[in-house]
Amino acid sequence: MSTLPVCVALLAAPVLFAQDAPPEMEKPGEHHAHLKMLAGTWDVKSKMFLITGEVLEGRYVETATLLDGGFWLVSNLTGKFMGTPFHGHSVLGYEAHKKQYTGMWVDSFASVMLLSKGYCEKNGKVNIMIGTSYDPMQKRNVTIKMVTEIKDANTKILRMFDVQGKKKTLVMEAVYKRRIGPLNKGAKFNGPFTHTIAGLGGVHYYLGGPQQARPPEGKFKPGTRVKLIRKNGSYCVVKSETGITAHVATAALKPIAE
Structure with missing residues (x-):
């Protein structure tokens, strides 16, 4: 059997593809624009509610950056929790073909990864994600509901719930305040005024x-x-x-x- 037809087809393929218009790259949509509201540098105060009734507080700084292309928001959270340095890293985006938000979270306190998916409400000002992971302290699989609410241009609140069947328990609440640069918010200005x-x-x-x-x-x-x-x-x-x-x-x- 001659291999000539196969060789001719292989050689002709690049020419045929070159004659067609190149595929159009995906462009950010409405949901990707919502991610811009979450970008920036934020001062974070958190409260973690333990099953013992104790409340543990933490302070952090989050830097959230929208990657070139506008599809993915990458965030880094640093601070101290109970006197121990803490570093968390997250990625949040919207997969248009699935019509859902997709996220992941890892941190310096455990070897597990939290994977989540969800949706938004109120024109992107409320983001609701459902994630699954493993709790190495309680030694069980967990389902976590995360609700991020944008209160205004400089304030957002994250609430995390432990979901077990129909029971939903608040386990963490964090208030984020946008850090405004010193050129934008300084001491009183005495003029001259125009x-x-x-x-x-x-x-x-x-x-x-x-x-x-x-x-x-x-x-x-x-x-x-x-x-x-x-x-x-x-x-x-x-x-x-x-x-x-x-x-x-x-x-x-x-x-x-x-």
Whole structure:
């Protein structure tokens, strides 16, 4: 049997594929955009509720970064628990073909991995994950329900429940506060001032810019004195008398008469 037809087919394959349009790369969707609200540097205070009734508190810092491409949020948590250094690492993303969020967690206290899957509610402001793992202290398989609620642009709360059949027990609660850089939240600023905030209702300000994925961080009251730092078209950067450097709508500024 001649192998010539097979060889010809193999040689022709690259040419045939080259004539076709290259496959389109996957693009981030709505659920991937929700991950942006969880990104940033966060100061964390946690409470762990033991079956004995004792409550153990911990303090940590989480750094959460959205990988290039926008599909996966990678987080590192560091701190101390009961005087012992603690390091946790997680990955969270949305698998579009499965129509579900997928996550994993490992830490420096055990050799086990927590794998989870879930969904979101309220336009991504509530993320619900169900995970399975093994508890080496209780020596049993566990099912953990994790609910992350975004309270505002700078606050999120994580609650973890131990699920055994129809029984659900709160085992941990952590409050995350976004760490804002010193250029954005400083001591009171004494001027000189170039403008005041006009209007009856004041104006929202954005620390990252009006295009940021999260909501505005706050609102300047009418009459707040500011110094114009930089104009960016319909928005500009100002520094307020309260020490906040942020983006505001240019139309909301009223020049101070000399």
